[in-house]
Amino acid sequence: MNLYLEKVALITLSSQRGWKEFAYVDAFSGPWRASSERFEDTSVSIALTQLARVQRKLQELNRTCELRALFVEKDATAFRNLQRILLTESPVRAQSLNGDFMNYVGEAAAFIGDNAFSLTFIDPTGWSIDLQALAPLLRKRGEVLVNFMYNDINRHLENPLAQAGLDAFFGGPGWLNEIWALIDQGRTREDALLGAYANRLKAIGRFPFVTYTRIKWPDQERTYFYLVYATRHWRGLDAFRDVEERAVDIQEQVRLEAWLKRRETRTGSGDLFGAETESSGLADLRSRSRIMIEEASRRIVRMLETSASFPVSSAYEQALELPLVTVTDVHDVLKQAVMRKQAAWAIDPGRRKPKPTDMLRSLMFR
DSSP: OHHHHHHHHHHHHSSTTSOSEEEEEESSOOOOSOSSTTOTTSHHHHHHHHHHHHHHHHHHTTOOOEEEEEEEEOSHHHHHHHHHHHHHHOOSEEEEEESOGGGGHHHHHHHHOSSOEEEEEEOOSTTOOOTTTTHHHHTSSEEEEEEEOHHHHHHTTTOGGGHHHHHHHTTSTTHHHHHHHHHHTTOOHHHHHHHHHHHHHHHHHTOSEEEEEEEEOTTSSSEEEEEEEEESSHHHHHHHHHHHHHHHHHHHHHHHHHHHHHHHHHHSOOOOSGGGGOOHHHHHHHHHHHHHHHHHHHHHHHHHHHOSEEEHHHHHHHHTTSTTOOHHHHHHHHHHHHHTTSEEEOOOTTOSSOOTTOEEEESSOO
């Protein structure tokens, strides 16, 4: 998440025509599981470090902008530690609130105000949020990241005792029927669960685009949780996909190193065969990437079948909602469509890649 915080703040603030205010809201702050009394490895300290870096870069660009951050924490001990961090190292105007975040939705919306671009990070334990009650915050100008605890939610999906909490988490009843309907359409249970939640978040927050990225268990080939991301512009999707590309590489490298360490502990020998030690996770990642790019290609072909022409940015909007698909992948799909005589574009031969405003003319439209 913190990789994305710096990137989105710079994108929105660095242009001379860009935003003048940026508000970051961390709804369930902690700090948690600090390895030292300085708390430098907590999400709070990392977020403040990222905001300080943004501030320095803006100063280099002679941009005068206001950055502010709101941290909310329910646990009393964690809140005291949070206050210690803010008192000693906050580089931006920061505010902290002690209590259940759901009681502070109005305060959080007011903190963002009407003139700031916002990034809100919602990382609850389990499913302890009410999506409908979050609507005033979700509808602010900006973007939202939600930690979707897939492993826990999936285990309790059909548990009657969990239904009331899950109804609130999904923004009202009926979500389970929506999941079964998506499964009937051929989606996997995991994809249907994420799809139903993404559709609810999109509708309640009035977001044009909602996507997600997968985080696996450190030592298992199973999903731990998803980061669900909502934005109002394809450039947000582009930034998120760029961070995702770097993050999944880091994740798989860490997982591979952990796998090698476990094997060495178990067998007493190190990595003797280099290339043969690739984890199944890396192979799975490449396979999922190919599947998503193929789906992106299908989406773009459907656009060519139903539209006489459209800007390249419209292809971005369709394709970048898919996990693991980047702008470079979209350019490759478009080039293939041109080579297959499915489309044509008026692009300067000297340019290596199209501009978002370049028009793509369909040769398939009837």
